[in-house]
Amino acid sequence: MRALTVDHSVPSRLRFTEVPDPVPAAHEVLVEVAAASVNPGEVQGLLPHAPDGAVPGWEAAGVVRRAAADGSGPPVGTRVATVGPGGAWAGLRAVPAALAGVVPDGADLVAAATLPVAAGSALRALRDLGPLLGRRVLVTGATGAVGRFAVQLGAMAGADVVASVRRPGREGELARLGAREVLTGGPPFATAPVHGVVETVGGEQLAAAFALLAADGTLVSVGRASGADTVLGPAVLTGDAGAHGRSIRTFYLADGRPGLDADLGWLAARLADGRLEAAVDRTAPFAEAPALLAGPLPPGKLVLTPQG
Ligand SMILES: NC(=O)c1ccc[n+]([C@@H]2O[C@H](COP(=O)([O-])OP(=O)(O)OC[C@H]3O[C@@H](n4cnc5c(N)ncnc54)[C@H](OP(=O)(O)O)[C@@H]3O)[C@@H](O)[C@H]2O)c1
Structure with a gap:
């Protein structure tokens, strides 16, 4: 099969080349890849440390x-969305059946390829906040x-979603996705306290979002897109204004919690019924990925396909 493999001798660290087909283990399905999505974490965090020849x-x-x-898992011919530590940027992928969610016919496979990491993380981070009906939830890095996905799923779960974005111009789009309120250019965030936060930016955003939590609220730290470290000063940590018992919860999608196949299937069904937008x-x-990924990761979601 043709695949992208790690090659540290070229600027993108990627080469499109012929490699042997993967041999699935007993618990794995073999999937003919129609589309594979690119995430900042794998380009910036993983590729520099992956061994030459690996398929990322x-x-x-x-x-x-x-x-x-x-x-176990779906039969031959089933359309699936899959996630795993590697092997997706290839014509064929062997992946545990427990990490393959069924994609209904009504959902486009290019859109479905963007679900596992981003929507899977949004879904599980929101669950970590507990029941959301009638509660205020802040989503940072909402664009x-x-x-x-966190904005859409939070609204679907009954939360009043407050979306934080760094630049003006996306307010209408986020309102259409379900945000009740859009904060532009923060921190500090000028809004009422929230019950929970899905935090993807890090740095000052994390500190300001933590300061916005009501008593017993939870901030789930999903990512650090800004690359900045966070300083939690005494004013933010002190809970003497009625905001006691706040917590920060770490998050890792690949933490081994069961049910990812069912979660991915549920998300793909929401794509198919039009309630979720990718x-x-x-x-x-x-073939174009080595050139596209030779410099800084282009903004927005990039999806790779075997044929183009
Ligand atoms: N823990 C896990 O298992 C897990 C799973 C998935 C993702 N993640 C992490 O979560 C983070 C978000 O992932 P993603 O796929 O959503 O990334 P993304 O699509 O690149 O989105 C990044 C978001 O952060 C915003 N942002 C970046 N730098 C910023 C800054 N300096 N100040 C304010 N906002 C800033 C961007 O705003 P603009 O749109 O204005 O650029 C955008 O809204 C990444 O760090 C990723 O590695 C972790």
Whole structure:
């Protein structure tokens, strides 16, 4: 098969080349990849440390060509969205059946390829906040891949979603996705206290969002898109204004919690019924990825396809 492989001798660290087909383990399905999405974490965090020759890529959607030998998971011909530590940027992917969610016919596989990491993280981070009906939830980095899904899923769960963005101009789009309130250019955030935060930016945004929590509220720290460290000063940490018992919860999608196949299937069904919107800003063939990813990661969501 053709695949992108790690090659540290070129600027993008990627080469599009011929490699042997993956051999699935008994608990794995073999998926013919139709589309694979690109995440900042894998380009900036993972690629520099991956060994030469490895096939990177966390998430891909496609069609099962060989069912798992142990009988688990979807049968041959099922459309699936998959996630795993690598192997997605290739024509074929072997992936545990437990990490493959069924994609209904009504959902586009290019859009479905963006679900596992971003929507999966948004879903599970929101769950970590507890019941959301009638509660205020702040989503930072709301224009990002995780943020946009968190806004939509938070609203779907009954929360009044407050979306934070760094630049003006996206207010209408976020309101359409379900945000009740859009804060532009913060921090500090000029709004009423919130019950929970899905935090994806880090640095000052994390500190300001933590300061906005009501008593017993939780901030789930999903990411650090700004790259900035966070300083929590005494004024932010002191709970003497009635905001006692606040907590910061770490988050990792690949923490081994079961049910990711069901979560991905649920998200794909929401794509199919039109209640969830995936943003795909650009598609490109695998062959173009080495050129596209040679410099800083282009803004927006990039999806790679085997044929272009
Ligand atoms: N823990 C996990 O398991 C997990 C899972 C998924 C993602 N993540 C992490 O979560 C973060 C978000 O991922 P993503 O896929 O949503 O990334 P993304 O699509 O690149 O979105 C990043 C968001 O952060 C905003 N942003 C970036 N720098 C900023 C700054 N200096 N000040 C204010 N806002 C800033 C961007 O705003 P603009 O739109 O204005 O650029 C955008 O809204 C990343 O750090 C990623 O690695 C972690």
